[in-house]
Structure formats: C-alpha cells, structure tokens
Amino acid sequence: MTGAGLTGQGPDALGLFIFFARLSLLAVGGANAAVPEMHRRMVDGFGWMTDADFANAYALANAAPGPNVLVVALLGWRLYGGPGLVSATLGMLGPAWIVAWIAGGWTQRLAGRAWLKAARAGLVPVAIGLTLATGLIMSGAAAIGWTSYAVTIGAALFVWLSRFSPGWALLGGGLVGILLL
Amino acid sequence: MNDAISPGIDTLGPPPGPWGLFTAYAKAASLGFGGANAWCRRVIVEERRWMTEREYAEVMGIGQVLPGPNVGNAAVMIGRRFAGLPGSVAACLGLYGPPLVMLMGFALAWDQLGSIPTVAGFMHGVAAAAAGMVIGNAARQATRLRLPWDLIGIGLCAAAAAAWFQMPLLLIVAVLGPAGIAAVVVRGRRA
Incomplete structure (x- = not known):
C-alpha cells in the first residue's frame, strides 16, 4: 500500500487527482495503454473497487460515444461522486494537456527542420499500427460468438472501402445484435 | 520531402477559429462510438478539410508518443496550430464535454436498462461494429496515404x-x- 491516507475504503478527491495525474504521464501510447495499470492498482493494489465494477465501467466507457479515456471520469464518479469525477478527469487530462501544448509549440517552431519532418513521417506507421491494435483488442473484448466477428469484419470493410458515414456500420451492427446476439 | 507518402487529392478549406474547432470536435466526439479517433480524422480531414490526410496522421503520430490520450494530445496541438490557446481549449472542451455528459447519462440508463435482452443485444452489436470501425479507419488511413x-x-x-x-x-x-x-x-x- 502506497500513498498517504489511502485505505481500502477509497481515496479522497486529492488522492484521485494525484493517482490519475501520475498515471497519465506514464500512459505513452494512449489511454487504453494505461488501462491494465489502472486495473492493477485500483482493484488489486489499493482495493478501491471490485473487478466486476471496474470491468463494467470500462465496458460502458467503450460503448458510450467519445474518447475512451473518459473511463476515468466514470471510475472517479463511482468512487467518490461528483468531486471524484472532476478530480479524476482533471488529473488524467490536465498534465497531458500541458505536455501536448508545449510539444505543439516546438513542432510548430521547428517545422522546417529535416529531422523533424523525418521523425513525423516515421511515426505515422506506428500510430496507424497502434490504432489497428486497439481495434483488434476491442473486437476480442466485444466478441460473444462468431456473429460478433462477422459484424466486426463487415464494419471494418464498410469503413475502409465506402465513403458513407461510419454511423451506418454502428447502427447496422446494433440491429444485427438485437436479432442475433 | 517524401513522395512515397502523398496526401492524395486534398484542397484545404479555410482554417477554423475556436468556435469551429469546438463544434467539429463536439460532433466527432458525440458520434465517436468506440473511441473518438476514427471520427475526428473523418471530420477534420474528410468533411471540413482543415488538414491533409498526411498532416493529420503526423499530428496523431506525435500524439501517440506523448503521454496521455492520443486524440486529446492531437486536439491540443491542432487547436493551438489554428487558433492558439483559445483554439486549444475549445478543441478539448468539444472533445471531452459533450461525451462526458452522455457517458454519465449512459451509465445511469445502463443501471436501469442493462438487463433487458434487446438493449444488451444492441450494445453487443454496436461494440463489435465499433471495433470494426477502428480497424477500417486504420486501413483507410494507410490506403489514402499510399x-x-x-x-x-x-x-x-x-x-x-x-x-x-x-x-x-x-x-x-x-x-x-x-x-x-x-x-x-x-x-x-x-x-
């Protein structure tokens, strides 16, 4: 057990803020990359919540629209109500915002340099590959049978090859889900 | 510098101010089932045409190596590039504000309705399709960048x-x- 004042009963607002601020600065590769670490510490380490509660919050944040990082808002809310929501969200987003702001300034100022252009172009395939990985992990988590995989493949082809809005793929997937899942 | 990665046919639209950034990100995030990246790319590159496919991919690449949420990092940098501090704040408010409200509503509704089979089936289908959307988005990006x-x-x-x-x-x-x-x-x- 680390951290002053943290007990198995749950953290206070400041404790949540510090916890998520620290976590966010380690989360290279995005919010999904931080989820295993979040789970390890909140459930197994600090005993703030049960495994089922955590899994439910994660599933809801994935199913709801918007950035999946907002799972921290839901976790904070379930732990400590409104103040928990605010402090968890600010902790996760604030420090990262400052880092990105500074980095954005650098890349603008140094935009003409050859090495920066090479660095930017060279990171593109890694970013796309990690997006692909997120999709693959999500498809595994969402699957409850072969129908799920068929829906995933169909939606992937639709988004890849058509110019129509991806919303149709989501709606279609939901309707297939009502009928078959 | 590198003709291997060409942006394709891209005529850019006029650069946005803070309000445009807010509405674009609010739209992308509110539609963004399964994560916001796929929708942000679509709205910024394909609908509003503020950036080329390549420029957007490069900002995402930097967002990926910085700590914190990737799309959020990209929103900070894109907002700053077009409209400075107000643009950066506006992009983030659009990206996080509306979905946060919806997520809370969603969680409350789920506590009430999650056990109904039709609702559960619909959500399973949407989750599977959202995974496919993320995969298709990566494939589309790679194809368009050649x-x-x-x-x-x-x-x-x-x-x-x-x-x-x-x-x-x-x-x-x-x-x-x-x-x-x-x-x-x-x-x-x-x-």
Missing part, C-alpha cells in the same frame, strides 16, 4: 506487438519509432 511496403510492415509489427504479444507501448514506440524514421530517411536519400 504507405510503401516497408512502412506498412512497421505498422503491422506495431499492431502485432500491441494486440498479440501485449508488449508495453513504451517499448513498441521506442523500437519501431526509430525504425520508421530510419525507413523514411533511407527513402528520402534514394529519391
């Missing part, structure tokens, strides 16, 4: 390392980032 084979190989390595072998992302970025940069430099010399 990535050469070596960069596609690096991308697939990154995907396999993260999804299959579940390697730490820091390690993946530390190894494959320089590999990608080296591949781009070598191509630039040959061209």
Whole structure:
C-alpha cells in the first residue's frame, strides 16, 4: 500500500487527482495503454473497487460515444461522486494537456527542420499500427460468438472501402445484435 | 520531402477559429462510438478539410508518443496550430464535454436498462461494429496515404506487438519509432 491516507475504503478527491495525474504521464501510447495499470492498482493494489465494477465501467466507457479515456471520469464518479469525477478527469487530462501544448509549440517552431519532418513521417506507421491494435483488442473484448466477428469484419470493410458515414456500420451492427446476439 | 507518402487529392478549406474547432470536435466526439479517433480524422480531414490526410496522421503520430490520450494530445496541438490557446481549449472542451455528459447519462440508463435482452443485444452489436470501425479507419488511413511496403510492415509489427504479444507501448514506440524514421530517411536519400 502506497500513498498517504489511502485505505481500502477509497481515496479522497486529492488522492484521485494525484493517482490519475501520475498515471497519465506514464500512459505513452494512449489511454487504453494505461488501462491494465489502472486495473492493477485500483482493484488489486489499493482495493478501491471490485473487478466486476471496474470491468463494467470500462465496458460502458467503450460503448458510450467519445474518447475512451473518459473511463476515468466514470471510475472517479463511482468512487467518490461528483468531486471524484472532476478530480479524476482533471488529473488524467490536465498534465497531458500541458505536455501536448508545449510539444505543439516546438513542432510548430521547428517545422522546417529535416529531422523533424523525418521523425513525423516515421511515426505515422506506428500510430496507424497502434490504432489497428486497439481495434483488434476491442473486437476480442466485444466478441460473444462468431456473429460478433462477422459484424466486426463487415464494419471494418464498410469503413475502409465506402465513403458513407461510419454511423451506418454502428447502427447496422446494433440491429444485427438485437436479432442475433 | 517524401513522395512515397502523398496526401492524395486534398484542397484545404479555410482554417477554423475556436468556435469551429469546438463544434467539429463536439460532433466527432458525440458520434465517436468506440473511441473518438476514427471520427475526428473523418471530420477534420474528410468533411471540413482543415488538414491533409498526411498532416493529420503526423499530428496523431506525435500524439501517440506523448503521454496521455492520443486524440486529446492531437486536439491540443491542432487547436493551438489554428487558433492558439483559445483554439486549444475549445478543441478539448468539444472533445471531452459533450461525451462526458452522455457517458454519465449512459451509465445511469445502463443501471436501469442493462438487463433487458434487446438493449444488451444492441450494445453487443454496436461494440463489435465499433471495433470494426477502428480497424477500417486504420486501413483507410494507410490506403489514402499510399504507405510503401516497408512502412506498412512497421505498422503491422506495431499492431502485432500491441494486440498479440501485449508488449508495453513504451517499448513498441521506442523500437519501431526509430525504425520508421530510419525507413523514411533511407527513402528520402534514394529519391
């Protein structure tokens, strides 16, 4: 057990803020990359919540629209109500915002340099590959049978090859889900 | 610098102010089932045409190596680039504000309705389709950028390392980032 004042009963607002601020600065590769670490510490380490509660919050944040990082808002809310929501969200987003702001300034100022252009172009395939990985992990988590995989493949082809809005793929997937899942 | 990654047919629209950034991100995030990246790319590159496919991919690449949420990092940098501090704040408010409200509503509704089979089936289907959307978005990006084979190989390595072998992302970025940069430099010399 680390951290002053943290007990198995749950953290206070400041404790949540510090916890998520620290976590966010380690989360290279995005919010999904931080989820295993979040789970390890909140459930197994600090005993703030049960495994089922955590899994439910994660599933809801994935199913709801918007950035999946907002799972921290839901976790904070379930732990400590409104103040928990605010402090968890600010902790996760604030420090990262400052880092990105500074980095954005650098890349603008140094935009003409050859090495920066090479660095930017060279990171593109890694970013796309990690997006692909997120999709693959999500498809595994969402699957409850072969129908799920068929829906995933169909939606992937639709988004890849058509110019129509991806919303149709989501709606279609939901309707297939009502009928078959 | 590198004709291997060409942006394709892109005529850019007029650059946005803070309000435009807010509405674009609010729209992308509110529609963004399964994560906001796919929708942000679509709205910014394909609908509003503020950035080329390549520019957007490059900002996402930087967002990926910075700590914190990728799309959020990209929103901070894109907002700053077009409209300074107000633009950056507006983009983030659009990205996080509306979905946060919806998520809370969603969680409350789920507590009430989650056990109804029709609702559960619909949500399972949407989750599976959202995963497909994220995969299709990656494929669409790679296709539109006409990535050469070596960069596609690096991308697939990154995907396999993260999804299959579940390697730490820091390690993946530390190894494959320089590999990608080296591949781009070598191509630039040959061209």
